[in-house]
Amino acid sequence: MSSTSELEYDYVPTSNSWAAPGSASRTKVELVPYLRDILVPAADPTNDTTSRQPVVVLEVASGFGEHVAYFGQQLPSVVFQPSEAQDECVRGIAHTISSTNLDPRSNVNAPVKLNVLSPASSWRAALASGNVADPVTVILAINLLHISPFASTQALFDRGSQILPRHGKIITYGCFKRHDEFAGPGDVAFEKSLRDRDDRWGIRDLDGQVVPEASRHGFKLVKVYNLNSNNLLVVFEKQ
Incomplete structure (x- = not known):
């Protein structure tokens, strides 16, 4: 039996995995206070910008980007890298980000294509293809x-x-x-x-x-x- 590091890239999600309409709108609002509690103290533990350790979040299976665009607005000190396995979703994330009123120096990077089941080398390649300046x-x-x-x-x-x-x-x-x-x-x-x-x-x-x-x-x-x-x-x- 293969180890998980050798799992075959044999499953690609399809449109039947998409969330029900409205669910992302509810979830994104509910999650922000908890994500702020988890992520923001780590991003800025002393409010001293000279010692700040950047928090870079790779979101896998980002769907159409409604979560990550909202998180970017609400958590400006955190950098988000959205990703998806489906081309249609990658395009959808890009559209969602571009149509969201994010700061021009956006902390939400352009989406990259990534299947969770792909090997670690593909994860690294996907991150390298994005605009991630700091380690995830x-x-x-x-x-x-x-x-x-x-x-x-x-x-x-x-x-x-x-x-x-x-x-x-x-x-x-x-x-x-x-x-x-x-x-x-x-x-x-x-x-x-x-x-x-x-x-x-x-x-x-x-x-x-x-x-x-x-x-x-x-x-x-x-x-x-x-x-x-x-x-x-x-x-x-x-x-």
């Missing part, structure tokens, strides 16, 4: 783990272990099981709808699947935020 310190994945094969979860932590520095973070958002239990009947129905769309998809068990996978690649679970509709914002840190 955070990887952000919103609604990825349950709307993709589990191999994407494995690749996220494997590639993250190769890309991120020590104390770098992987932040994931979405629905999860806890100790193999669904959060409620709504998640049971959602699980069925996911499996009906693609039997490789499904709500991951944070404790039994995701945390052990993260640990295998040197990441420690450091924070779980309970958000609306039984969703979780989960923060891992590279040890």
Whole structure:
């Protein structure tokens, strides 16, 4: 059996993975206070601009860019690099960024094409093709783990272990099981709808699947935020 570093580049998401209309608008607003708490103190711990350590966030599976454009507006001290595996989404992100009233010295870079399952060398090449002046310190994945094969979860932590520095973070958002239990009947129905769309998809068990996978690649679970509709914002840190 191949290791996660050798996972084949054999899954490319299609339009059936796109978020339901309106969901990004709700999620982006809800996430900003939590992301500010996680990212901004690290970006500027003393408010001394001479000692500021830049926080550069690679967002994987950025969709059409509604999240990242809003995050860029709300968190101007953080640099965001959006990415997507689908050409249509890459074009959509570029359009969203260009039509958003961002500062001319925008902290949101042009999108790059990146499939999470591609090897680490492709991640580095994608970043090199962008406008990332500083090393990536955070990887952000919103609604990825349950709307993709589990191999994407494995690749996220494997590639993250190769890309991120020590104390770098992987932040994931979405629905999860806890100790193999669904959060409620709504998640049971959602699980069925996911499996009906693609039997490789499904709500991951944070404790039994995701945390052990993260640990295998040197990441420690450091924070779980309970958000609306039984969703979780989960923060891992590279040890």
